[in-house]
Amino acid sequence: MAVSIAQCRAASACILILTFFITLLFHVSVADISDGSSASDKPPHRRFEYKYSFKGPHLSQSDGSIPFWIHTGNAIPSADQVRITPSLRSQKGSMWTKNKVNFEHWEAEVTFRISGKGRMGADGLAVWFTTDQGLDGPVYGAADQWNGVGIFFDSFDNDGKKNNPAIVIVGNNGNIVYDHQNDGSTQALGTCLRDFRNKPYPIRAKITYYKKTLSVMINNGFTPDKDDYEFCTKVDNMHIPPEGFFGISAATGGLADDHDVLSFLLFRLTEPGQQAPPPESEIPKEEKDKYQEEFKNFQEELDKKKEEFQKEHPDVQGEPIEDVYESVNDREIRQVFEGQNRIHLEIKQLHRQLAMILDEQRRYVSIITDEVAKKATNAESGQPDSANQQLSSVIATQQDVLRNLNELKNSFHESLKQISSVQHQGNIGALGTYETMQHFNDIKEHLHMVKRDMEHLVQRNAQNPGEKVVKCPEPPPMPSCLSTIHFAVFVVVQTVLFFCYVMYKSQQEAAAKKFF
Numbered sequence: 001m002a003v004s005i006a007q008c009r010a011a012s013a014c015i016l017i018l019t020f021f022i023t024l025l026f027h028v029s030v031a032d033i034s035d036g037s038s039a040s041d042k043p044p045h046r047r048f049e050y051k052y053s054f055k056g057p058h059l060s061q062s063d064g065s066i067p068f069w070i071h072t073g074n075a076i077p078s079a080d081q082v083r084i085t086p087s088l089r090s091q092k093g094s095m096w097t098k099n100k101v102n103f104e105h106w107e108a109e110v111t112f113r114i115s116g117k118g119r120m121g122a123d124g125l126a127v128w129f130t131t132d133q134g135l136d137g138p139v140y141g142a143a144d145q146w147n148g149v150g151i152f153f154d155s156f157d158n159d160g161k162k163n164n165p166a167i168v169i170v171g172n173n174g175n176i177v178y179d180h181q182n183d184g185s186t187q188a189l190g191t192c193l194r195d196f197r198n199k200p201y202p203i204r205a206k207i208t209y210y211k212k213t214l215s216v217m218i219n220n221g222f223t224p225d226k227d228d229y230e231f232c233t234k235v236d237n238m239h240i241p242p243e244g245f246f247g248i249s250a251a252t253g254g255l256a257d258d259h260d261v262l263s264f265l266l267f268r269l270t271e272p273g274q275q276a277p278p279p280e281s282e283i284p285k286e287e288k289d290k291y292q293e294e295f296k297n298f299q300e301e302l303d304k305k306k307e308e309f310q311k312e313h314p315d316v317q318g319e320p321i322e323d324v325y326e327s328v329n330d331r332e333i334r335q336v337f338e339g340q341n342r343i344h345l346e347i348k349q350l351h352r353q354l355a356m357i358l359d360e361q362r363r364y365v366s367i368i369t370d371e372v373a374k375k376a377t378n379a380e381s382g383q384p385d386s387a388n389q390q391l392s393s394v395i396a397t398q399q400d401v402l403r404n405l406n407e408l409k410n411s412f413h414e415s416l417k418q419i420s421s422v423q424h425q426g427n428i429g430a431l432g433t434y435e436t437m438q439h440f441n442d443i444k445e446h447l448h449m450v451k452r453d454m455e456h457l458v459q460r461n462a463q464n465p466g467e468k469v470v471k472c473p474e475p476p477p478m479p480s481c482l483s484t485i486h487f488a489v490f491v492v493v494q495t496v497l498f499f500c501y502v503m504y505k506s507q508q509e510a511a512a513k514k515f516f
Contacts, residue, residue, distance in 0.1 A: 043272075044269040044271055044272065045269065045270040046267040046269060047267060047270070048265065048266075049101075049266045049267065049268055050068075051068045052068065052101055052246060052266040053068075053264055053266050054067070054068070054069055054082075054263065055263035055264075056079060056080035056262065058079060059078065059079055059080060059082070060082075064077055065077070066082070068097060068098055068099065070096055070133075071094070072096075073091075073093035073135075074086065074092060075093035075094065076093075080262070081113075081261060081262045082248075082261045083258060083260050084141070084249065084260070084261060085251060085257075085258070085259045087115075087117075087252070087256040087257055087258045088256050090252060090253065091251065092136065092141035092249070092250075092251045093249065094134070094135060094136070094249035094250075095247065095248055096133040096134075096246070096247040097245050097246045100244060100245060101243065101244060101245070102242065102243045105209060105269035105270070106208075106209055106266060106267065106268055107206065107207070107208045107209070107210070107266070108127070108206075108207045108246065108266050108267075109204065109206050109207075109263070109267075110204070110248070110263070110265075111202050111204050112153075112203055112248075112260060113199070113203065113260045114153070114155060114196055114203070114258070114259055114260075115258050115260075115329060116197065116198065116255070116256060116257035120155075120156065120157075120255055121155040121156065121197050121255055121256075121257035122155060122254065122255035122257065123154070123155065123156050123250075123253050124152060124154040124156065124165075124259075125140065125153045125248070125250040126141075126152045126153065126248070127151045127205070127246075128142060128146070128148065128149075128150050128246065128248070129148045129150075129240060129241075129246055129247075130147055130148035130150075130244050130247065131146075131147040131241045131244050131245075133245050133247065134146055134247065134249070138178075138180070139178045141249035141250055141251040142247065144178050145172065145174055145177060145178075146172050146174065147172060147173060148241055148244050149169065149170070149171045150171075150172070151167065151168075151205070151207055152167070152168045152169075152170060152184065153205075154166050154167075154183055154184075155196075155197055155257065156253065156255065158181055159183050164193075165194060165195050166183070166191055166192065166193050167191065167194055167196075167205075167216060167233065168191045169188060169190040169191065169214065169233060170184050170189065171187075171189055171238065172187075189235045189238070190216070190233035192216075192232040194220065194232065195220075196218075196220075197257065198333065199220070199221030200221065200333050200334070201224050203218070203219060203220070204218070204219035205217070205218055206229055209240065210269050212237055212238055212239065213234060213235070213236050213238065214234070214235045214238045215235075216233050216234070217229040217231060217232060218230060218232045
């Protein structure tokens with residue numbers, strides 16, 4: 001018995017020891033898993049690379065060049081942006097980095113604006129990462145058969161499938177010819193439909209290549225918020241060259257848009273836990289001293305110009321006043337969005353009024369139903385007071401419904417008046433036809449009034465024949481100065497003269513409008 005007790009104690013001790021070790025191993029494994037998951041959830045480290053970026057102000061130098069970038073074709077650099085192509089037909093332009101990029105992971109933020117007066121634009125803008133600089137070519141102003149990837153902002157519908165404007169990702173190994181007829185849809189790795197033309201604020205695109213995944217985020221240009229991005233498309237397991245040049249190109253065709261790039265910011269991405277290379281190791285000391293000296297000279301020149309300006313204009317304090325007048329395009333865009341805002345508010349108001357009417361109608365139906373049920377149950381008891389009260393409430397409810405309907409009608413009438421006023425500005429060329437039809441309607445209405453009066457007089461004379469007795473002596477017969485034929489001829493002549501006058505007036509107005 002003693003031996004069995006000792007064996008039991010030894011077995012229980014072994015079980016406790018095994019349980020302790022199993023628990024310890026479990027906690028260690030859970031800690032390792034949590035550490036790995038937390039490391040994978042951390043965002044990558046971003047470092048700005050100024051040698052592959054540009055941004056205003058003072059974007060262009062005095063000789064028209066951009067630091068660390070080259071531009072070709074019809075590209076026009078300025079102080080705050082680069083116009084890749086102007087709004088002229090058959091234009092091409094591009095700009096590329098001077099040095100190759102050898103980052104394993106990177107992120108590019110592009111701010112651009114595509115604007116034009118037409119309802120449709122052409123051809124579009126492209127962002128490139130290729131092994132060679134495609135300075136000129138047929139693909140949005142860059143070379144075809146590239147080795148790398150291109151992100152296309154296509155604004156023209158070549159295939160007629162109504163799938164533009166669109167953002168398309170197309171990869172190439174240097175041997176594939178771009179499919180222009182189908183807008184690259186047969187070669188697209190990812191695509192999304194986004195309208196990026198004629199927006200009130202610049203469009204922002206964030207292109208990220210991290211762990212062999214290329215993703216595109218887009219800011220639609222409706223808000224000035226720089227961080228208001230929405231997902232566009234993503235390509236997994238994508239292999240791109242380890243080194244290459246970044247570029248931006250654009251082209252126009254039969255239609256034309258202004259393709260303006262405001263900034264291109266490149267960031268190097270480093271995985272969490274890895275040490276980012278120090279920036280001093282990439283910039284030689286001679287080049288760093290050279291840029292420092294250039295910055296110092298530029299700062300001294302700027303201070304001299306400020307002193308000269310203050311001497312010439314002692315009354316002006318602080319910085320010079322910026323231009324407070326908006327351009328024609330900005331004013332048109334602002335008016336369009338203000339009109340859309342008013343229409344949106346009007347629709348919301350009409351929706352609220354319709355909801356009120358529906359609620360009143362539901363109350364009306366429920367009251368009628370209750371009244372019918374009470375009349376059926378209390379037909380013999382007789383309660384006229386409650387019935388009258390219910391009927392009066394029904395009548396009051398119906399009056400409220402009618403009043404709401406009248407308010408709705410007035411609201412629609414005001415909306416129609418506003419729409420008519422807008423259409424009147426656009427259809428001013430048809431003013432003569434409208435006036436002619438209005439005159440015809442007036443004449444027709446007056447003729448109906450005359451006909452109605454004549455019929456009334458004939459009926460009254462037919463009903464009271466006794467009133468035809470002549471109370472005064474008849475005057476001597478006189479020859480009639482106007483017969484029926486003469487009257488008809490006179491009316492025809494007047495009508496012809498009126499038509500001729502209306503036609504002459506409309507021709508005069510049309511001839512006068514040609515000078516404006």
